[in-house]
Amino acid sequence: MKNILFICTEGFDTPGPSNHLIGSLIEDMLDSDFKVTLIQSRRTKINEDLPDTLKGKEYLSVYTIDRKLIKKSSFVYRYFEEALYAFRCFKVWKKIRDIDAVFVQSCPTVIFSIILVKLFLKKPILYSVQDMWPGSAVNSGVLSNKLLSSIFCTIQKSAYKKSDLLTVISEDMKTKVTEQGVPERKIYPIVNWFDDRSVHEVTWDENKFVEKYNLSKEKFYVQYAGTMGYVFDYKMVMKVAEILKEYKDIEFQMIGQGSQKDLFIKEVQNRNLGNIKFYPLEPQNMVSDVYSACTICLIPLKKGIIGNSVPSKAGLLMACKRAIVNSVDENSDYYRMFNENEMGISASNGNPNAVANAILELYKNKEKRNQMAERGHKFGQKYYSRSLNTSKFITLFTELVEKNKN
Template sequence: MKILLYMGGGFDTYGPSRHLYHALIEDLLAKGHTIHLIESHSTGKDPDAPAEFIANSRFSYQVVNSTPVEKRAFAKRYLTGVKYCFDCIPALKAQRNQGFDVMMVQSCPWAPFAVSFAKRYVGVPTIWNIQDMFPGASIANGVMDKKWMQRIFYAFHKIAYKKADHISVISDDMKQKVIEQGVASEKITVIPDWYDDKSVREIPWEENLFVKKYNMKKDVFYVQYAGTMGFNFDYRMVLKVAEILKDEKNIVFQMIGFGSQKDLFENAAKERGLDKIVFLPLEPQEMVPHVYSACSVCLIPLPKGVIGNSVPSKAGLLMACHRVIVTSADEGSEYNKMFEREQIGIACSTDDPEGIAGGILKLRDNPDLRKVYADNAQRYGKAVYTRTVNTGLYEKLYHYVSTMH
């Protein structure tokens, strides 16, 4: 197949889905497909395309310059994204009648422009890949609190839903959100984000570089969060749970990473005297299996409204590392139901710190139960969240959509 990928960002700048597109392109090329990539060039911090892609005769790419904007500068960032779409028109026009079987547009807030221009100027069956719902995710994390603005963007985004021939989403909860926007169920395919089963595995304690770096103790129960401490991270839940468990001598909350909420979180922990919350810097990507394998359980505290609009990408990684997740998310969500149904962890509502604290104690005091959950999680993760399975599902989706017209 000949596949055109149209990214809202670029490989030169870190983004939460960059590693996914890297793996997807790598696997599609390995299976003999031809890929052309249209992407932005903004920061120039990394190469516009990995060297191994450039060396492949079936890969080609074109960059379109864009201006880097802080994520919190919403209006400027959106307008910059729209300008990028207009600047991409010549690149899109150049791909018309080039024999592409299918095209996929990367998730972005300015999707009405990106999807419309893709259909108009390239004219091949088009998939819109949604990683984060817009404006739903911005509403859930408090960035877009004005009702009139929400109504405008919800209405405007329906253009993208209508223009796309097919839509791929990363969870069943997200599929339901798209259906609520008036999209037929058969137009939506769920393909979860993945971990790389070629490289991610549980690292034994004796070999663990993160354990050695911080001289971690085997008799301590480490409740860990590693990742971005932004608006999709409920640091207040961690404070409440740590307060409930402050007299438990062998429990330490290990908070690893950075983000817009980290300073508020760290200051609040100090003010409350919660010295069992330990803050550590984010580790490089290659250390991820070591970090996740070092924890006793992982805590993923999500604010209300996040699930369905977004999905925590670390869940599959933790399952691969044979770890149990304790999470707070919207009550009744498919995400929460998964933990109970598959017996892979403990999920509570977003307003239940007592439930989270109780779950942590239950897992600490029942190592046999923790092992059962971890075994189940590892099996479930292998079946649902692996790169091998899910890049294959994208390949099947491309074949299916290419036959639609």
């Protein structure tokens, strides 16, 4: 039985887009005769340390390390604290003797875990690249210092080089990683999947989110649910809401938390945009209800982000049969995917009028909206399902361990 060490930057206690991915991957690996040793952090205690699906699993060992909750604006402090966390993880896993391969999760300080594993454990590493550091930070304006960005880019290239395999979440990201000098043979695109066992459309009358906030069935809800951080283009949302404010039955649902949320709320109030409503983050078990509560979804990303990261909510929305309007880079594979498969509309993130027109097109044509949602649902089942994509990881780990034995 192969034992895979998971070194995760965040723990299940802290809500995040990777929680359902890590949880379902570990569960499916355990069901495929793997042992898993999970090292995770505990920061917010919003959720339990483990989801119910992983509790009591015979071949799962879990080590949880308490960490401080640090503001994202405290960039230097966060970086050093994350680096320290890698060494704290090392103190745990260096005592474990039967590890066959290691899974490391995206974070700016991933290089520390990779170096420690290579020096002391000497086992093959699969690096799961969810967000290309420092690309997203540079393109979103968080990291403007050219010297620092160059240093971090060099460090990241070293992380790619020292890893045995890299998984990326889109063809756009594969292109970006290849441009960093990584051989294509090391790179495997595996999309962020939805859990086809639990995520599904919830009817309006049975929807807990609808009931909780007493939503009106007569309104056309344009929803963004997720992290309102630096890659999220809240200014685009405001521009589009301004263009569409004469449509009194169109309402923008902004659901979640993030470093930009307070600033977003303040600017909405200053502009008196009453068609934008804010809602708090909902627990993981409300995913289907939240995404089913909208008429369509809006995914607004800043320019240059899509190659460095990909919205994990796309597959979830497909599972809930919702058409998606994307505000993204025109030259991206992600942009083309929606338009070519007619399962949503992608518009340039440099053109708020085009985004507004895409929303209006679906607002005025219910039949087209439903057809796009249905096509997206079929596309999601074919390419974004849990069963398909976790099996790709299982195959990679099996081959990685066997190759290392030889």
